[in-house]
Amino acid sequence: METNSVPVLEMNGVSKRFPGVVALSDVHLKVYSGEVVALIGENGAGKSTLMKILGGVHSPDAGTIRLEGKDVAIESPRAASELGVEFIHQELSVLDNLDVASNIFLRREPTRWGWLKLVDRKRLYREADALLQKLGLELSSRTLLGDLSLAQQQLVEIARAISAGARILIMDEPTSSLTLSETRRLLEIVKDLRAQGVSIIYISHRLDEVKEIADRAVVLRDGRNAGMLRRDEIDRDPMVRMMVGRDLKEFFVAPTTGDHGDDRKDWLTIRRLRTLRYPGQVVSLDVGRGEVLGMAGLVGAGRSEVARALFGVDEALEADISLGGQPLKITSPRDAIRQGLYLIPEDRRTCGIIVDFSIRENITLPGLDKYASAGLVSPAREAAAAERMCRTINVKAPSTEMQAANLSGGNQQKVVLAKWLALSPKVLVFDEPTRGIDVGAKAEIYALIRQLTSEGVSVIAISSDMEEVLGISDRICVMHEGRITGTLRRSQFSEEAVMRLATGGEAQDVR
């Protein structure tokens, strides 16, 4: 794609230092017109800082930014926008109380009547509809944003960026909360935009997507350029090697036994589970002791609902659950916790941890009684336990008094885990165990799951990451629209088999 000799964007020798941390050190990035450049690296590698400098949020300590050969200083997000740099955030920044057209043209509404600046509603909707059509979106510009799915909202944000005249589009983990088909759609749109000459900087942890879509991949590690891969060089192994600076051969720890039979299937049994979302469907599951049961399916297939019912967050309409032969009655998380059944939720920052609490306070919260005598909590005992847990599972933080908000996603997830490990789990339910977590921490969490199962803990792992679910599970049960469409043994594992069941296709090997 390097047809034009002058790059659209050239960042040279960019350095940024925060108190105590060198976030970026002499980083270079070139992007040509109509090119998709994947920016990859572990969490904390400096991707976001680099993009925030481009987006005008941070100013660099050193280095230059050139747009189409001209030196520019980007002093604010607004200045970035005026220069044609648009940001699609991981967490959407649309207003869900306004309709699609109003979102697209926010701050740029077509107006009439001179200084009165009344919004020209006719033109607003006409232009918005035209834009949506151009992007191939079949929705009315009068729809309220709040009524759209997350994926559609994201597409509206892309439409906004395009209509604002974006020449460079920064997409930060755009597919992290999309279903497979929505991801496909998004990738198609990215390809269309590229064909129209828009340059795209694509940040993603999903290496498959990068492989499919990127013309080049720029890898950052510890705030420096770690390397660059051309289209034909982009592949999982070199990418991972550059990201972590070493080979990750033992990425997934293989199950201790291969294809085991029914003998271990009687530890946790779930019968006749009905959830509020799918009241007409009945779910039955068995998980053996020390087994990892993967749960695959598309987003919205009802897997999280099962997990939430199991943990008592949302009470099940009906359920017969027993653990080790003992029937359980779970109507609240407290009931589940009392039985040693814990959930590591999907939404870490709102459900898994309290971000303003310290690591210590987060870890000890569910079992605070253990650190109290005569009703008074002993911070020293808490700290000792928290430090022990952090060492065991390698939480990287200077002190357990650090606020959880300041940790990387991987370390936050480890804190959630530490919280439950301090209470000797019998069953752990992971809802998306490694979403938004860098490769290194992922490997650690997989190893940890294996270590736990070898100690007899049963694990249910809900995952939308195909590679992950195939890699860590002993068995995979696949859901589609609230019901289990099939369960696969290890010998039956394949991407195709899972996808067939997940899309509601005919099950060839139903339990």
Next chain:
Amino acid sequence: MKKELGIFALLAILCIIISASNPNFLTATNLQNLGRLIGAYGIFSLGLGLVIITGGIELSVGSMMALLGVLLSMMLTELGWPPLLAVTCCIVIAALLELINGLLITRGNMLPFIVTLCGLLLYRGAARFITDDETKGLGADTNFEGLRFLAGGYLFGVPMPFVILLVTGAVLWVVLHRSAYGRYLFATGRNAEAARYAGINTRLVITLAYVACGILTAISAIIFAFYTNSISPASHGNFYELYGIAAAVLGGCSLRGGEGSVVGVLIGTALLQVLRNLVNLLGIPSSLDFAVMGAVILLGVLADQIFKERRNRRQVTQMRESAKSDIAPV
């Protein structure tokens, strides 16, 4: 602790200014009076602090004080109940009313603002209706000496309300800052969803905070009743909820919940009362009473906000990841 230090400095500076301009400030009588008021206002302000830490609000405190005041007067003077029974009755009524508030909020999923606003109107109306809008008194100074001692007495020269405040403050400090319940309260106020996922019975935690607020309000109500010795149902306790909220906010409680401390609320209360004292002693027209308080609260909270933002900015720059939303074009 840093947060309390700022407001404490403000309090100290004010005290120095007042005592420099009017020597009457440091007289025993003035200090005792001030102490009595700080005690009476501080007790229910602590209760409001608890509610605010849950992320809630309690607007009915003043009206409840009027209702409890007239009930106390009627029980003692008209029904001739023994003081201990009357006092217990007041505390139980307050606790029950707040229990209802707590249940409406946690079980009925109603907003604390609305529930307690209705309480504000309801209790005031009830107080006026049962008294036919007539002022109720507690009679001669010789009546109910035991109870009167709580409001007007001294322990080693320290006014009793202040002593009671110190005792409740100490108890609440242990509960809030050292017990598991306190931790749950902060967790629930910060992020009720995550607290629930950690197995905390957030509904119970919140309801208990309201009940505690009710009990503390009742204690204050008894002191105020004997302090004024007559309770006019239409005006007794007017705006008291706002004094409590102001004290809590000045003392570092965040209306977003999950933030605050016992020491902060105590200093906040003291600051408010010192301000009223200042209006008196410095010869500022008493009509400006509220205006002075409003201005100081505004400045205090603004200064706190500026410090906090500066601190946050420092922290944010230290973070390597996160905060994508702040780049959104506005």
